[in-house]
Amino acid sequence: MRNKMSRVFIVGLGLIGASLAKNIKKNIPKAWMVGMDSNPDTIEYALKYNIIDEATASFEEGVHKADIIILGTHIQITIEYIKQLNELDIQNEKIVTDVSSVKKPVMEAAKSLSSSNIKFIGGHPMAGSHKHGIEAAKSHLFENAYYILTPSKPGLDEQVRLLKDLLKHTRSLFVELTDKEHDKMTGIVSHFPHLIASSLVHQARNWQDEYPFIPKLAAGGFRDITRIASSNPALWEDILFQNKREMVEFLSEWIDEMINVKELLVSNKHEDVHQYLDSAKTYRDGLPKKKKGALPNFYDIFVDLYDRPGELYKVMKKLAEHEVNIININILEIRENMTGVLRLTLQTEEEQWTAMKVLENNGYEVSLNE
Numbered sequence: 001m002r003n004k005m006s007r008v009f010i011v012g013l014g015l016i017g018a019s020l021a022k023n024i025k026k027n028i029p030k031a032w033m034v035g036m037d038s039n040p041d042t043i044e045y046a047l048k049y050n051i052i053d054e055a056t057a058s059f060e061e062g063v064h065k066a067d068i069i070i071l072g073t074h075i076q077i078t079i080e081y082i083k084q085l086n087e088l089d090i091q092n093e094k095i096v097t098d099v100s101s102v103k104k105p106v107m108e109a110a111k112s113l114s115s116s117n118i119k120f121i122g123g124h125p126m127a128g129s130h131k132h133g134i135e136a137a138k139s140h141l142f143e144n145a146y147y148i149l150t151p152s153k154p155g156l157d158e159q160v161r162l163l164k165d166l167l168k169h170t171r172s173l174f175v176e177l178t179d180k181e182h183d184k185m186t187g188i189v190s191h192f193p194h195l196i197a198s199s200l201v202h203q204a205r206n207w208q209d210e211y212p213f214i215p216k217l218a219a220g221g222f223r224d225i226t227r228i229a230s231s232n233p234a235l236w237e238d239i240l241f242q243n244k245r246e247m248v249e250f251l252s253e254w255i256d257e258m259i260n261v262k263e264l265l266v267s268n269k270h271e272d273v274h275q276y277l278d279s280a281k282t283y284r285d286g287l288p289k290k291k292k293g294a295l296p297n298f299y300d301i302f303v304d305l306y307d308r309p310g311e312l313y314k315v316m317k318k319l320a321e322h323e324v325n326i327i328n329i330n331i332l333e334i335r336e337n338m339t340g341v342l343r344l345t346l347q348t349e350e351e352q353w354t355a356m357k358v359l360e361n362n363g364y365e366v367s368l369n370e
């Protein structure tokens, strides 16, 4: 392979494709990035901000120009591009990868690739955002996130090594899984929760006609558990249908479980309900905190705060003085004249540590848990 994969073709320069493009461009100066996107504004933006070196409107041209091809489009479109590869005459060896949230349908399409010059390695960087499009792309989006790789056949060790070499500056954690393992596990921790989050939002909205005050109360826990319902519906429609088998199975299991919980409540089984909540708490509390999972886990700190004028300002000022960049702020609970909890979301573990120390040194009670 020429020049250690320095020519990269990225198709689909949205949130994920452009985040990878930015990361490669920033860290591998010799990489030559060719980009393609169906949206001309995206291409204009990518060129203007040097996210790519060159644009093409032809998939064939991009493929011929590259050693490595990253398909960064939604899953159904990615599958169509994989099929298009079969219509091209591929002269040199090329590594092809994707970023799709569901792997089985992609790997099935990859199995039908006829050219021995195409080495397909499925990919899924497991971090994202509720935003979409190139403007939301960030070079560091995948830091500490798992990056799943699904080689299409045995014997691709050298290509996997080259791909990891290209993507190592994302500072994500590479893990190899089969497509089946991947879709089951991401189905349970990422895809299915989206359905439940959306269902909770629908339920609240349905009750709102009768109780118009509901939105005002839907602040703390409700906002937390339904945060992912604000994600891009076009993306999630694609994901849910591509992983439909798993979704239908999880839904059936969940409905049975809810019927069971309902029965426990109706028949006043206090101990059983306690046990249900307690075992969920034990499992949830034991989940790893540091690494990003499918549900993006930024670096939170929780600060006890008095309900007094200027309190929030004082905290912000201290953190600004130490150049801590706050990416989200929530006041979880604050009642008149009582302490509340301020949740600050930071981008890196280092900032989390700095923020904690700065605030503690200024008399605040800070913890990493709510």
Ligand SMILES: NC(=O)C1=CN([C@@H]2O[C@H](COP(=O)(O)OP(=O)(O)OC[C@H]3O[C@@H](n4cnc5c(N)ncnc54)[C@H](O)[C@@H]3O)[C@@H](O)[C@H]2O)C=CC1
Pocket (backbone or CB within 6 Å): 011, 012, 013, 014, 015, 016, 017, 036, 037, 038, 039, 042, 072, 073, 074, 075, 077, 078, 099, 100, 101, 102, 124, 125, 126, 127, 128, 129, 130, 131, 132, 133, 134, 235, 239
């Ligand atoms: N959004 C997220 O949080 C995550 C998404 N993914 C996966 O990444 C993939 C892309 O998702 P996002 O970046 O969020 O979507 P996006 O909507 O931000 O980007 C998709 C891009 O593809 C372009 N596009 C659409 N049709 C095209 C075509 N026919 N040819 C070329 N470009 C085309 C769009 O103009 C857009 O720029 C999906 O397969 C998704 O499963 C993976 C991890 C996280």
Ligand SMILES: O=C(O)C(=O)Cc1ccc(O)cc1
Pocket (backbone or CB within 6 Å): 100, 101, 125, 126, 127, 128, 129, 130, 190, 191, 194, 228, 231, 293, 294, 295, 296
């Ligand atoms: O986990 C979620 O639900 C997210 O919002 C971020 C995300 C979305 C899609 C993925 O394939 C991986 C991570």
